[in-house]
Amino acid sequence: MSWMVATFGSSGRNDAPGRQVAAMDIGSTKVVAAVAELEGQNRLRVVATGTAPCNGVRKGSVVDIEETAQAILAAIRSCEQMIDSKILSVVMGITGDHISGTRSTGLIPITPPGRQIQPGDVERVINHSRTMPVESDRQLLHAVPISFKVNGQAGVHDPVGMNGERLEVVSFLVTGNKSQILNLERCAERAQLRIDDIVLQIIATAEAVSTPTDRQASCAVIDIGGYSTDVGVFREGGIVSMGLVPIGAAFITSDLAYLIKTPAEEAEELKKRYGCAIASTVGEKETVPVKRIGEDKPRAMLRRVFCEIIEARAQEILELSRKVIEKSVPVEELSAGVILTGGGAKLPGMDALAARVFGGVPIRVAGPMPLAGLGDVISDLEHSSIVGLLHHARRLASKRVQKPEQRGFLGKLKDLFGDAGEEEIS
């Protein structure tokens, strides 16, 4: 896979390659595209956004290439109109039940023994950890270093400058199913787009909603989308595990539609207007006007009963997310807590319900840290992924601008760690 900056057509205002980046989030309910200008080292100014509804993706896998390609095209065209220039390539997020993460180790001797470890040694040992055999139907997406050992001494964050004979690394390797990745590439191709890079979406989302301090201390990010929920666990600055819960907020809507016998669009509207994740907090006498299928006039339904339907599914989403987290880390060890994001986290009471499901672990609902320019258009909880992807695109862009030898060790590690030690961006 190529590693390039998003590039733009030569007409219009955007013919200065490397100064703008484009990203795309292909969700199970919508496609979002965004273009941002690079300002200085770390800042992004959003200059265009585009959103199109999309039903072509389920549990992170493309189930309808044509529909997805059309949605991509619509979102991209909308951006192109705003910047009066053609977008040729994007950074794309990937998720799905076909993605898996495993730990891998790498080991290299330092020669002559005892000399100082150089950035090149770190790169070599990370590359060695990548050489784990991957099945023929899978593709390696990322190798994120978690920790190093020098001469058998564990817990080293930055081995450069240390003296040693032997350097080891534990990396987190992310792989995906080749044909699923190919399907994404096909969708992009049909929309006449090149893919600069494919990024594990939860890594990008986490970058938008958590701070480097959260990720260093250990936290979990739960992105509650439409038809699935992405979960990532972060420790010592990097991802340590991830998983996908195959249900999301759209299931709440379909439960409501089924149980109160109302069309899905009506159920969605009612959910957004009257929904609450903890039914007992709703007034006993409050009602919801429900228009049932085949009826013209709405009938009053007790809001508490309405919210009990919601609560049951919301609780299931959170309990399954907890199970995913606990495969790698007991939740009590998440000292920076659990961060809820994604459109599903907009449901009032979701934080209180999560507090119940996760015991005494700190819970917060967070959207992306706002960006300049049109950043307010993509500042909602459902925009965490696209903002995180823009940050990833920014890093790729600065990597391209600076020659590798000028970037130094920290810069190289940031490409892999995802800004583990970088300042927060405002």
Ligand SMILES: Nc1ncnc2c1ncn2[C@@H]1O[C@H](COP(=O)(O)OP(=O)(O)OP(=O)(O)O)[C@@H](O)[C@H]1O
């Ligand atoms: N105010 C709200 N209250 C409750 N739910 C909401 C609200 N706003 C949006 N949602 C729900 O959020 C879901 C969409 O979230 P989001 O946009 O994050 O999903 P997506 O990125 O398209 O999907 P995925 O991440 O699963 O691929 C929908 O099911 C929608 O009903």
Ligand SMILES: [Mg+2]
């Ligand atoms: Mg999403």
